[in-house]
Amino acid sequence: MSTSRTRATLWVILASATLTVMAGAILGPIVPAIQSSLGVSESRAGLIITTHGALIVLVSPFAGALIDRVGPRRPFIAGLLLYAIGGGAGLGIDSFWPLLASRAVLGVGVAFVYTGITVLIYELYEGQRMDRALGLRSSANSVGAVIWPLVGGALGTLSWQAPFGVYLIALPLGLLAILTVPETGGRSDSDGGTTDSETGLAGVVGVFRRRPMLLGVYLLYFGANTLLYTIVVFYPQLLEGVGVTSSFSISLYLAANGLAGGVSAALYDRLIARTSRPVLVTVALVLWGIAFAGATLVDSPLSAVPPVVAFGLGLGLVFPSAFGWIEALAPVDRQGQFSSYLASAGYTGQFISPVVFGPLVPAFGVRGVFGAAALVSVGGLLVVGILGRSRAA
Known part of the structure; x- marks a missing residue:
């Protein structure tokens, strides 16, 4: 081509x-x-x-x-x-x-x-061309999250x-x-992967048994989308508490989140060439912990900017990493099937986010939502650390 x-x-x-x-x-x-x-x-x-x-x-x-x-x-x-x-x-x-x-x-x-x-x-x-395409794909998602709501409004x-x-x-x-x-001819063993000939539910279970890290990737993507929607759903309520009430002003904060994610995702291929996906995910979880902890302390319109920027930067590292892991871990003849589970995990996370975090608002206020999200981020960081040590051992 x-x-x-x-x-x-x-x-x-x-x-x-x-x-x-x-x-x-x-x-x-x-x-x-x-x-x-x-x-x-x-x-x-x-x-x-x-x-x-x-x-x-x-x-x-x-x-x-x-x-x-x-x-x-x-x-x-x-x-x-x-x-x-x-x-x-x-x-x-x-x-x-x-x-x-x-x-x-x-x-x-x-x-x-x-x-x-x-x-x-x-x-x-x-x-590296695939890493760049995956990063640009996530960057395009972030830019779309900035532009399209403004167009709709x-x-x-x-x-x-x-x-x-x-x-x-x-x-x-x-x-x-x-x-x-173009039409693509698919990929086979010669592409550097392996195939799993089993089909149906037994085949899926067999793949997860042989490649348990796949479950971790889906959980990561589910968690990232769940946390993203704590920003989308609950950050406007936090902003109202510090005097930011117009819909346009609120949209600027959400746009800052999207732009930050777009920047880090666009740099993904350069970053992954110098380090590894586990390192980038660890950095993202640190950024998320800082972002959500910072959100609990917001007391002015200006102090509300760094949390959304920090979260967006982390999101731009996690999304392309998840897609890259699926490409590396899924059977090469069933990458459509296993990448589709990533889509299902992500949209389930978006749907369930207000259901999980919403009940915290009456009990602890909207800042309690971000306190809980910070704890989730720290928990994810501990899990990544434990898995890294067990692999090293």
Whole structure:
């Protein structure tokens, strides 16, 4: 594949990576408008944001299995088409249940796009080029988390349906993918990995038994997304306590979190060339412990900036590390299947975060949420240290 086409392929992959974040983020600013326009309760309006995530968790394993059978290109392109249909349908829907159904279609599309991107990177790049692509993919996610909510908020001033039009960007991306993304022949033993011929549940259990670190990678990704959503859900409440109340001002703090993650992820390939994934994850956990401990001490708008920046920097190290570990540990003929579990773990963490940490607010205040998150980060650091010592022994 020529250098120019390789570059075009990477840009299509990175642009598509921002869409997986956009799926829910772009509607965040207009939830109140959706609620009033459709005449539904706050919880029902919230389902418009979360339904696609539930479908991603459920559908991702099926997407991964299909990708292993037919390769990532066609499921990835089909996912972009479903994304455009499910997301863009909101332009012409003005009742709750049809809109909820369209969000389910969107979730199916995201599941195929998310896992398709992962396996495309595994199969199109190797070595430091793969590390760079994984870092840029995480950086694109972070940039998308900054840009798309602002776009949604701006279009929401026109009408509550206008932001749904942005989902249609997946259509031209799909056409570009047809032109630039090549078919891949998959990978075999000769690529440096091993295969596991067992299939079904017994095969999955067998892989985990032989490669127990896979479970640790899923737990890391689940925990990272759970902690991320303590920032997304509860940091605005903390900011209100120090006088930051406008939605735009709050969005700037969340944008700082995303930008910090984008910077560290963009540098990932250079960092991993000088150290190792365990070291980068350890640094991230230290940053998270400092960030959440600092959040419990926030007493002014200025002092609220370092915690979100520190957390974002750590997130930009953990996400590409998790994807890199899956590539190294999963059977080479089943990387779609095992990378799909990463998507399910991440979106489950996002969903469960307010359920786990929310009950702490009445008992300990919103600062109690970040105190608990700091303890979780320190616990993760201890686990990484123990595992490192046991391996050294």
